[in-house]
Amino acid sequence: MRAQFIRITGRVQGVYFRSGAQKKARELHIAGWVRNTKEGSVEIHAEGEAQALKKLKEWCHTGPPSAIVESVVAKGVEAKGYELFEILE
Structure with a gap:
């Protein structure tokens, strides 16, 4: 099990990015x-x-x-043991 922190910039709010990411993560069995x-x-x-x-x-x-994505930056981080993929407010 690996973990990543990803930051996405651009026009990424108000375009269903979070719900799309949740759907994709669930398809890929990502928590x-x-x-x-x-x-x-x-x-x-x-x-x-x-x-x-x-x-x-x-x-x-x-x-x-x-969405209009300008940049995607990912780095490895410590896994926390999440079981689901959730949208945080």
């Missing part, structure tokens, strides 16, 4: 969370198999149809 930041970006903490994390990161480069 963790996604949230909006006050600065206008989206942050994801994702835990799962390396290949699944890679696919989620690839999805983040495009996001949902209305």
